[in-house]
Amino acid sequence: MNGQHNGPGIPGYMLTPQQQALLQQQQYTRMLNQQAGAQQAGVQQQIYDQSFYPQGYMQSVQQIPGPSMHVNTQVSQGLNLNPVASRSTDVYSQLVTQQQQQQQQYYGATQQQQYSNQALQHHQTHQMQPQYQSVAVGQYQAQNIVQSPPHNVQSVVHMRQQQQQQASYGQQQVQVPASREAMTNQHYYEQQQQPVRPNQNAGGYRPYEQQQTVVHPQVHAVQQPAAVVAQHQYVQPGPSAATNTVQRQQSVNRQSTTPQAAPVRQPKASPAKETENAIAHNEMIRKMRLEEEAKKQQERDKRDTARIQGEMQTKEQQANRYAKDVQDRLDQIDFSLTLAASHISTNLTKILPLPQDPPQNPQCLDEPIATQLLNGEVDDDLIQYMAHLLSQSFEDVRQINPKHNEIEANIYEGDNLPPLMKAVHNHNQYSFHIQSEFDEMTLDPELAKAVAEVAAGEVGDLLQLAAEVDPMPSTSNVDQRSHSTLASTSQARAVAQMPTPKGKGSQNLPRRKRDMVGELVDSLSANYYVSGERNARRRTKTGDDASSDDENHPQEGQIENGEAGAQPRFFQKAKRSKKKSDSEPERPPTPTEVIHQRDIEWAERQRNRQDKLRRRQEQAVAQGWTHDATAEGASQTRVEGLMRQIFEQIGIDVKDNEASINDFLIELPDLEILHNEVSKLKTWRKLHKVDSDQLGKLVQILEKNIRNVIDEEGLLVGREILENDDVGNEAAREFFRERLVRAAYAASTALIVMTSYRVPKAVISEDTIERAAQLCKQLLAHVIYPAADTVVRNSKGKKGDEGKARRRQRGGDMFVPWVHEIYIRIVDMISCFSDFIRIHTMNDVVVVQLSTMANAPFFVDSIGEIHMASIQLLSIIFRKYEDLRAGIIHELLMSVHNIPSNKNPKNCYRLSNNEYIHNFTVLLLQLVQSVVVIPPIKRNAEGEKEPVTEEDDSLIVASVNEAKKWAGVFLNRFLHRCTAKAEEDYRRRFETFLHDLLSALYRPDWPAAELMLTVLGNLLVQSFRNKTLELSLRTASLDYLGTITARLRKDVIQAENKNMDKSRFDTVIRGILYDELGDPTKLLEDIDTTSLSSTEKIQKLQQALIDYLVATKSDNDVSAEYAISFYTGEWYKNTLESVAQCREDFKTMSNSEDADSRDIRKEEKRLKKIIDRSESMKEFLIVLADTRSLKKRSQYVAKTGIYLIDSDALWTVKYLAMKREFSQSFDSYLRVIVFGVQFETSVGLRTKAMRCLTGIIEADASVLTMPDVTAAVHSRMVDTNAAVREATLELMGKYIVSRPDLFDNYYTILNDRILDTGVSVRKRVIRIFRDYIEKMPTSEKVPAMISKIMKRVSDSEEGVRKLALEMLTSYFFVPLPDRDVEMIENRVQTFVDSVNFIIKDGKSEIVETFMTTVLKKDGLERSVLVAAQQNADTMLTYILKLEKVCASKLNAEGITPEQKVEIEKPFQERRLAALSILFIMTKVRPELVVHHVDMLMPYLTLPVLTPTDKQVLNHVINIMGRIVPLIDHPSDHFLKTIDERMCAIIKDQGMMLIESAIACLGTVLKRWPRIESNISHRALQYIGYLARIKTEMSNAKDEKDKWIVPAARMPTVRRSLFSIGPLCRFVDFDEFDKKERSSSPKSEDDPNGEKKAGQTVQAVYSLLAFYSKAKNADVSPRAIGAIGHICSEYPEFFNRQELRDMYELLLQSNDPAHLAQKSQVLRNLNLFLKVEEERILKASEEYRKMRAEQGEIEGDELGVTDTRGSTRSAVIQLFWKHILTCYINTNDDVRSAVSLVVHQTMHQGLVTPGEPLPTMVAMTSDPKANIRLPMELLLKETDAKFGGMLASKATRGVRQAFALHKCLVSADAQKHVMVRGFRATEHCTAKSLDGNGLPKQSVDAVPLLNALYNCLRTNRQQRRSFLSGVVRMFS
Secondary structure: OHHHHOOOOOOOOOOOHHHHHHHHHHHHHHHHHHHOOOOOHHHHHHHHHHHHHHHHHHHHHOOOOOOOHHHHHHHHHOOOOOOHHHHOOHHHHHHHHHHHHHHHHOOOOHHHHHHHHHHHHHHHHHHHHHHHHHHHHHHHHHHHHHHOOOOOHHHHHHHHHHHHHHHHHHEEOOEOOOOOHHHHHHHHHHHOOOOOOOOOOOOOOOOHHHHOEOOOOOOOOOOOOHHHHHHOOEEOOOOOHHHHHHHHHHHHHOOOOOOOOOOOOOOOOOHHHHHHHHHHHHHHHHHHHHHHHHHHHHHHHHHHHHHHHHHHHHHHHHHHHHHHHHHHHHHOOOOOOOOOOOOOOOHHHHOOOOOOOOOOOOOOOOHHHHHHHHHHHOOHHHHHHHHHHHHHOHHHHHOOOOOOOOOOOOOOOOOOOOHHHHHHHHHOOOOOOOOOOOHHHHOOHHHHHHHHHHOOOOOOOHHHOOOOOOOOHHHOOOOHHHOOOOOOHHHHHHHHHOOOOOOOOOOOOOOOOHHHHHHHHHHHOOOOOEOOOOOOOOOOOOHHHHHHHHHHOOOOOOOOEOOOOOOOOOOOOOOOOOOOOOOOOOOOOOOHHHHHHHHHHHHHHHHHHHHHHHHHHHHHHHHOOOHHHHHHHHHHHHHHHHHHHHHHHHOOOOOOOOOOHHHHOOOHHHHHHHHHHHHHHHHHOOHHHOOHHHHHHHHHHHHHHHHOOEOOOOOEOOHHHHHOOOHHHHHHHHHHHHHHHHHHHHHHHHHHHHOOOOOOHHHOOHHHHHHHHHHHHHHHHHHHHHHHOHHHHHHOOOOOHHHHHHHHOOOOOOOOHHHHHHHHHHHHHHHHHHHHHHHOOOOHHHHHHHHHHHHHHHHOOOOHHHHHHHHHHHHHHHHHOHHHHHHHHHHHHHOHHHOOOOOOOOOEEEEEOOEEEEHHHHHHHHHHHHHOOOOOOOEOOOOOEOOOOHHHHHHHHHHHHHHHHHHHHHHHHHHHOOOOOOOOOHHHHHHHHHHHHHHHOOOOOOOHHHHHHHHHHHHHHHHHHOOOOOHHHHHHHHHHHHHHHHHHHHHHHHHHHOOOOHHHHHHHHHHHHHHHHOOOOOOHHHOOOOOOOHHHHHHHHHHHHHHHHHHHOOOOOHHHHHHHHHHHHHHHHHHHHHHHHHHHHHHHHHHOOOOOHHHHHHHHHHHHHHHHHHHHHHHHHHHHHOHHHHHHHHHHHHHHOOOOOHHHHHHHHHHHOOOOOHHHOHHHHHHHHHHHHHHOOOHHHHHHHHHHHHHHHHHOHHHHHOHHHHHHHHHHOOOOOHHHHHHHHHHHHHHHHHOHHHHHHHHHHHHHHOOOOOHHHHHHHHHHHHHHHHHOOOOOOHHHHHHHHHHHHHOOOHHHHHHHHHHHHHHHOOOOOOOOHHHHHHHHHHHHHHHHHHHHOOOHHHHHHHHHHHHOOOOOOHHHHHHHHHHHHHHHHHHHHHHHHHHHHHOOOOOOHHHHHHHHHHHHHHHHHHHHHHHHHHHHOHHHOHHHHHHHHHHHHOOOOOHHHHHHHHHHHHHHHHHHHHOOOOOHHHHHHHHHHHHHHHHHOOHHHHHHHHHHHHHHHHHOOOOOOOHHHHHHHHHHHHHHHHHHHHOOOOOHHHHOOOHHHHHHHHHHHHHHHHHHHHOOHHHOOOOOOOOOOOOOOOHHHOOOOOHHHHHHHHHHHHHOOOOOOOHHHHHHHHHHHHHHHOHHHHHOHHHHHHHHHHHHOOOHHHHHHHHHHHHHHHHHHHHHHHHHHHHHHHHHHHHHHHOOOOOOHHHHHOOOHHHHHHHHHHHHHHHHHOOOOOOHHHHHHHHHHHHHHHHHOOOOOOOOHHHHHHHOOOOOHHHHHHHHHHHHHHHHHOOOHHHHHHHHHHHHHHHHHHHHHHHOOOOOOOOOOEEEOOOOOHHHEOOOOOEOOHHHEEEOOHHHHHHHOOOHHHHHHHHHHHHHHOO
């Protein structure tokens, strides 16, 4: 567990004793490697004893983070000093006496002394900096002495003695005080700065007096880095002995000379006088030191200057010699030296002095001239010299790393080289090599042996020819002409005897890999012919390698060269192609048998080598000459010396009760060193060799140090000092912190001693253990918890200073130094407690204290190491003390709500690289696993194993059941806290715990996770079925059960995908057998597993799993032991249960009457075999978990390194768990969830069950195909609750997205549910459609789904509208790359098809709402405009393609007229949809289509044959009317063409086209008045005709005929009446003759800017007023409609009384004959409001543009430009009451017109909302959707704007709605329908309605006043007031 945890999860804080021991071994090995080349064995040992041990070992081991780092370093540097001799001198006696006097004299003046020391500390800080250089120089000289190999032992000893003298004379240490008492000795310590010369022949440590310190109360405030601490060392240059003696004598003379034996007490001076004396004395000392330091600094500066000048002169002389030599060689050349060529790599320029810039006119570029010059002028000596230089630079060149884009390679062929390089290459072909061939292989002795073995009998003694052939120039340092060998024999022997550094070898250099020899195998065969010119090379064999070759590899032949005198060429690059002569035969491939034999020999050699190394290691251990033995002895000596020093310093008997605790205090630096050394000895198991009496005495002294901060009650003494944040009390706090650190070190050291290997019982002290436990608990509560967790710190009222200091720390350390030290020691103490309890039996009181202490850390954050140590301690207590198990579980449950909610590496356990579980979960798993106990193997007197007894069976089964019991206890109590009434949030904690269990499931090291999930699953089923429990608990149980079931299904699917079948099983078994066989020559497929039975295969898997646990866990980790015991217990119990079941089956069969005796005998034999197998399995399992067996397996795995990989281990755990209860629980859990879906009465449970089923479907979609699941889902689709329906739709959405091919089966259901009354249901359907469209964008149903979503843009709920808009915007208005034309066309086609569906439903206004919302919103993004432009451009292209495709199909031969109609129909519909989109775009953003006006012109001449053609032409006219005014400079011909075509349409087409054409032409004429239009002639014709008919009617003789238009005149009159109104509205005939007209906008506030009716309009109005009184049914409404057009443009006509009277009369009339006129009046009013609103918006936009052009600040545009708002309001006020009264009408047109007027009036805010609210409530209940839906939105907006007003009018609204429906019911007297308060929903079909048109099921019904209820339900007061008002209506 520790090894697993110290990864990325929780980093360590310091080196453990094991790591320190390994570090010591590595340091020592490295030192021996540096000295082995030139020394003998005895010399090496002596060098290690004298030079390496103090510096190399101590300086590396003592580097522990924390405030004591500088102390350890100083002590390690001073280990060479010998204080024993100096202790006996008189000077030392006088110093001791003086120390005692100074302690008594200055104890009372400590506080004043602190302020006087500030100046001294400031001086020392500046004084120490220049002296650091001397320390560095001295250490550097000492290191040079160690590293340089001396010639003999005497020289080494002499040099080491000189180093010790320099260290003893030249170093004076300055340390921080370790106690408060040391602060009083400052005056004495300052006078004792001169060091005492130690005795060179004595051993031991520097006395305590030489570690005195300069005191300052704030020295420990901030931890200093190592570099800064090193500068604080006070070092003297090392004077002679005589000078030292004089200085010491002067120092002694300055002190008061009081006799040592009988010290005389001095009269006590006043505190003020003492302070004054101290200040004066300190000032004197400071001045003396400043003078001395100044002199020393001057001397050092002189020496440094002289040295630097000498070095510079030496380098200058050397450079002059080199320059002269080069110049002499250059003078020998007649021609000017020019660089002919250089290597392509820039790396050589760092070594060779090549010129930077090439010459302008090179003379050697011509090859003939260069060759002539070389042959004639250059001598051979120069060529040889250049080749020699290049050979010598080989090692430097090969170390250069080339750039990432450069490729360095050797030069083999010299044909293409420049002449100079070719000459050098011809002389020596290796001159231009930059890397060695087979460099690592040729230097490897093992590879050399392998080559010799392979070449045995074929190539002979190949590697012995190094002395006979020339070495490679790349490794030679001499001239090639000498033909010398690589090195002399003595040098080679010295190199060979150097040991290989530890950690290198097979890990860094892959030398023992057979593939490295693979490319040499063929070259060493008998059929290989050696030829070539290269020389072979090898490394000289060492003594061991040579002997190994003599023993195992006898040489049997010589190298056979292909031709005489040819040199062998074996080490060649694979890329080089060797030239073969025609006479050389082709070499056949090496036979497979030969390769197989060589593999066998290779494996045998490897085994022999390993055996030889093992024998050597055992021999070294037996002789005691190993590294470990040396380090252990040195550490033991150091511990004994420290103990003697401590005893001498204390000098008081430990049993002396009168002595004070302060007398037994150990100095902190000594205690730190002692702790580290004791930890090492414990790791090496050598602490028991120290005298037990001394250890016992040391433990008692350490207990005194613990009691220094712990009182008798076990509480922390002075804890109020830590909680006090007073700045003035910083000194006391600093002193108290030092006491705490000392106590922590003392407790940790004592526990380490008492838990060491084979420690005597006399050393163990229960009082010390109890005190240590109390100290640990108090330190955790008062120091660690507040510093680590802000929650704990805030609860204690801390200000957070520690947190600020922690944030200032660099490197991620979370604690300040002193807290960090205590933190580390607490981790050590808890680990020691675990070791002690595991070995010994402790007092129950102490154990309870430890269990309580170990429980608390899990509820504090960021103390991961303490968590891990506490887990081990608690698990050991839980295993050993059964009586305490209930208490531990209870304490955990009481505080479980305090578990840190956030996971981080400091409170989690790392399962994998990206998967963590909380440490609390790890604790529970470990506790459960610790309960299982496996009895050890029993042996008889002869040592033989005894068989397993029934007692063993019962013990194992009972322990497994006990583990299951405690898991159930914890889970049951934890689960029952997850209720709604719980004060704390237990639900989140339980969910985290459950997810952690699922993460740990099937992990090899946590087998208890499966047991806990099994228990939890059964518990959840029981809780869900128990209806007496709270509903919140049942819901939570169902939720957790669904999570577990989904995980089970997911594991099943993964098992199927990962081929968890027999093939994987056989593969793993073969791998295990292959590893056990250890034969590398065999293949995995060759392993035969048929001989193994199924039981044996299972045993192989189990053994492999146990080996994996042993290999991946550390020795001190008990989790591996507990996991192994748990696995073994479960397997053992399963074996017993299977045998018991077989016996029960056999008993049942035997008692059966139909059983045959033959079958019984067969079953009996079968049962016997099963029992025998079970007995063997039980014995196997007992052995598997035995301690000795595990130790042997651990050694075997460590030796061979063979164990399962992680993936195979995970698979093994899953495979072995396949047949257990939890893996087989999916079906039972699924039945419980399906039951909850179908039969639960609670809505919450049904919803939760459906969501659980959704999670399962998400894991495996095939579950939905199960019959029970399908039936449950379909039944809940029509559930009465919207939440259940929404959950069901969510499930279907998950299924459909995973299985798009089955979407058609559920499309009808989804299509209906998008109109569901539940808001969440509609939103869920939109999300499902969105997911399906994203996954299947080319499906045929995409346009229909988008049309359904687009209809939800006008939904009554804001959430639904927002979701629909987001989906549509992301689909249609996201810019695509212009090059992706096909994708843009597909999007446009989908858009067109979707709009086509909407147009067919007659809801084209929805598209306009959508486009307006997207393109007209504030803050429109530029990307939306870019996408809209893409859509517009592609839309026109798409229309042209439609025309082309349609024409091609129509031109085909043999097509009948009926077929042509069928062909044209889909094309016409798509064209209409595309033009509808363009028309809406021009209404919102006309600039998007303006540049496509030429493409639209031909459609103005489109023949109108069908209604579709009429709509197409209407859209084109409307588009032209909006984009033509935006054209900058249209031609007159273009404008004239538009005029002609519009006039033709006005003359010949119907009403819809006439109005559109007039509006278009009027807009064009208003923008471009220069053209002469024919529209005036047409208008005059209409006016004249109407005037003539009026005259005829007026002159009629019969009075009745005066108001009736003749039937013959009716068509022309109708056209004239309909056309004249729009003509007067859009065309100003009175100003038509003017050529120019001011285009600048006039202010609406200016009376002159108002548009007045001219004579033409007045005349037309008179005509229309006459025709409005006509009695013809078609004439009067048309005339009134024309008046509406005129009034909308000229509101002044509303001032005419006759018009008002006519409107009032028609609105009040209930005559059915006047319904058409009434509807037309309402439409006129709506038109007036709409035109006025458009005019206001347009004027506001123009005004905004004008203000922007003028650079003015925008103001209230509406207030400035709205000059006719009062007119609108006055007009509506005239008819408002009559308009509201008109709504109660049976005619749908009247109600629709009223709703439009009310909507416009309320939207523009022309009236107060109080009066129309009842009518609006009635409108929300209207049967017509076009009336109801807009009014629902308006009612909701009104209620949000005027809060409380709707509630006051709600009762009247109900009455108004009742009146409406009563009126509607009375109109249909035949049906006798009762007025009901509900209606059918929009998605309800005819089959779901009864005879009265009402829904049969409640799911299809919705209240008539649904909008009112939705507005009132959010306020309780409004709800109650409304209900009271409704009840009063019936009273």
